[in-house]
Amino acid sequence: MTAKSRSTDDAGALAAAGLLRPTWADIDLDAFSRNVDAIVRRLPAGSRLIAVLKADAYGHGAVELARRCSPERVAMIAVALLEEALELRGAGIDLPILLLGSVGSADQVALAAGQDMTIGVTSPEMLEIAAASSRDRRVGIALKLDSGMGRVGLREGDLQQAIGTIARSPGLHVDAIYTHFANAGDPRDAYTETQIANFRRMVGVLREVGIEGKLHEANSGATMRGLVAPGELARVGIALYGAEALDVGHSKLEPVMRWRTEIVRLKTLPAGHPVGYGETFRTTRESRIATLPVGYADGYNRLLSNRGEVLVRGRRAPVVGRVSMDLVTIDVTDIADVQFGDEVVLLGSQGSETISAEEIAALTGTISYEVFCNVSARVPRVYREADRMTVRSRFTS
Ligand SMILES: *Cc1c(COP(=O)(O)O)cnc(C)c1O
Numbered sequence: 001m002t003a004k005s006r007s008t009d010d011a012g013a014l015a016a017a018g019l020l021r022p023t024w025a026d027i028d029l030d031a032f033s034r035n036v037d038a039i040v041r042r043l044p045a046g047s048r049l050i051a052v053l054k055a056d057a058y059g060h061g062a063v064e065l066a067r068r069c070s071p072e073r074v075a076m077i078a079v080a081l082l083e084e085a086l087e088l089r090g091a092g093i094d095l096p097i098l099l100l101g102s103v104g105s106a107d108q109v110a111l112a113a114g115q116d117m118t119i120g121v122t123s124p125e126m127l128e129i130a131a132a133s134s135r136d137r138r139v140g141i142a143l144k145l146d147s148g149m150g151r152v153g154l155r156e157g158d159l160q161q162a163i164g165t166i167a168r169s170p171g172l173h174v175d176a177i178y179t180h181f182a183n184a185g186d187p188r189d190a191y192t193e194t195q196i197a198n199f200r201r202m203v204g205v206l207r208e209v210g211i212e213g214k215l216h217e218a219n220s221g222a223t224m225r226g227l228v229a230p231g232e233l234a235r236v237g238i239a240l241y242g243a244e245a246l247d248v249g250h251s252k253l254e255p256v257m258r259w260r261t262e263i264v265r266l267k268t269l270p271a272g273h274p275v276g277y278g279e280t281f282r283t284t285r286e287s288r289i290a291t292l293p294v295g296y297a298d299g300y301n302r303l304l305s306n307r308g309e310v311l312v313r314g315r316r317a318p319v320v321g322r323v324s325m326d327l328v329t330i331d332v333t334d335i336a337d338v339q340f341g342d343e344v345v346l347l348g349s350q351g352s353e354t355i356s357a358e359e360i361a362a363l364t365g366t367i368s369y370e371v372f373c374n375v376s377a378r379v380p381r382v383y384r385e386a387d388r389m390t391v392r393s394r395f396t397s
Contacts, residue, residue, distance in 0.1 A: 013389055014382070018396030022262040023294045024380040026348075027060050031254040033068050035240050038253060040073050042223065044230040048075035050098060050216065052237030054084060059372040060241055060257055061381050061392060063091040071095060076118075078235055082108055089115050098142055098176075098235075102126055102152070109133035118142050118175050122152035127165050134171030142176035143206070143213070147198040148191065149182040156198075159205050166211060176213040176233070177203055185221030185244065192222060220244065243357050243368040255356070258348030259375060263312075265291035266332075266340045275329050276321025281306055288333045290317075292344055295326040299374035300346060303364040304328075310344050313337065314351025317344075347371070 014024075040049055051074045053062040066077055066088055077093065079085050080101040088097060097117045103109055109130050112119055118140045121127045130139050143162070146153030154162055166172055179199045183189040199217060206212070218228045220239035228234045238244050242255040269289050275281045283289075290312070296302045300323055308319040310330055317330045332338040347355055357368035364371070380393035 010389075014391065017391035018393055019380055019382075019391060020395075021293050022264075023292075023298065024260065024382050024391075025059075025375055026258040026260065027064065027381050027383050028254070028256050028258070029064065029068050029383055029385045031242065032060075032065055032240065032256045035242055035253050035256065036069065036073050039223065039234075039236055039239055042226075043234060044228055046231040047228050048233050049073060050076045050078050050233050050235040051240060052078045052100075052219075052235050053088075054078065054080035054100065054237070055373050056084075058237060058241055058369060059375045061383065062088060063093065064381070064383050064390070064392070065240075066091070066093045066095070069095060075233060082112055082117075085112065085115070085117050103129070105129060106133040109139060110137060113137055113139045120144050120178070121154070124154065124158050124161060127154075127162055131165050131169040131172050134169050136171070138171055138173060140173050140175040142178055143174055143211075145177060145179045145199055145202045147179040147195040147202065147217075149180055149195070151180075153179065154202075156202055156205075159202060163206070163209050163211065167209070174206075174211050174213040176216060177206060177211075178216040178233075178235070181217065181219055181222055183221075184219055184225065184227065187225075192227065196227075238369055241372060243372070255348055255354075257357075257372060257375070259346045259379070260348070260350075261292045261294045261344050261346060263290045263338070263340055263342045263344060264293050266338065274321075276305075277324060278322055281321040281329075285333070287331055288338065289320065290330050290332050290338065290342075290344075292328040292330065292346075293326065294328055294346065294379075295324050297325045297376065298379050299376040300328060301360070301364045301371075301374065304360070307363050308360065309355065310346050311350040311353050311355060312342055312344050314353055316353060347375075 051069050056062045057065045076096045076098050078098040078100050085097045099117055100120045102122050103119055106129055110133050120142045122144045130141055133139055144153040146155045181192050183191045216233035218234040220236050223234045223236050242253040269283050269287050271283050271285050273283045294300050302323045304319050305322040309316045313335055315335045317332050320331045321329045357371040360371045361368045377394045383390040
């Protein structure tokens with residue numbers, strides 16, 4: 001799936017890597033590393049970073065970003081699925097891995113435990129499965145406590161039974177105890193303090209019977225708000241990718257993904273001419289309309305029809321007409337000298353203008369996380385580093 005090139009000549013190198021359509025997402029690996037450094041600097045004494053690389057690193061590419069996670073800066077990688085963890089192991093990633101999602105059988109527990117994975121235990125049933133598997137092997141678990149989100153994790157009323165199970169299972173090792181915040185990204189939030197108090201109380205109950213482990217609570221929102229307790233780990237996802245406009249002390253986080261395409265059709269339409277499916281846009285003047293080889297099959301949301309903007313020659317151009325599966329039309333009448341083949345930025349910066357994931361999220365009724373995750377596998381990822389470029393595309397081997 002990966003082709004390598006040492007050339008800095010884009011067109012030639014990209015063609016050699018099998019990229020035919022001029023639509024791809026550039027992933028700036030050096031920006032990712034700078035974000036990791038900025039976040040690590042933000043942590044209090046004794047605290048360490050767990051890099052959350054689930055869902056293919058929020059669409060950025062988990063294997064490639066995991067290679068940029070040095071053990072000096074990153075204590076652990078967290079993913080949701082056992083499949084995601086196995087993909088990382090298969091690619092030679094040897095940092096400890098935390099599995100956030102549910103693991104459904106003793107066989108799966110055995111598979112994970114044999115590959116230096118800590119299994120997040122999200123229910124009493126899962127604890128029983130892990131305990132059964134631990135008769136034959138050491139099983140490292142992270143006990144997930146539900147401190148108030150109401151989604152997964154052990155609740156206060158589950159603790160006594162869990163304590164009994166752990167006491168009877170010498171092969172079961174509680175490596176960590178953690179919880180997840182429901183609202184830490186909201187600056188007006190008051191619920192996180194309640195969750196912290198609930199978590200501390202539940203941790204106290206476990207401590208009384210000698211169950212201890214590393215603690216972690218904070219996600220990106222809590223980390224950026226300075227809510228990481230000294231000595232605790234922080235599980236950070238979205239901030240690694242430079243989204244959610246989070247300010248880290250004096251150093252700003254940088255967007256890692258830049259999604260670009262090129263104009264493949266440029267023409268002048270007379271006033272009163274419809275554009276695209278459903279005639280939802282009609283020119284009100286003689287207009288320069290450009291067509292882009294990207295569509296909702298690539299994750300460019302159809303809700304951006306007649307609403308989104310893109311960058312051409314460093315200026316904003318509106319999406320006109322409906323976004324179709326493979327094509328998007330934009331109005332460049334007000335931008336001088338636009339040419340066939342010009343670069344168009346859908347997400348990221350061009351010149352001094354930027355289309356942020358937050359902007360697209362606001363227009364499409366979602367959050368930046370989903371904007372990144374939606375950039376589909378049809379869009380090749382081009383990994384940029386100071387001295388080389390690597391392409392990952394589902395069309396090349
Ligand atoms: C996804 C996830 C995170 C990371 O959240 P961000 O808001 O992206 O920092 C942390 N912890 C758990 C349990 C998660 O599922």
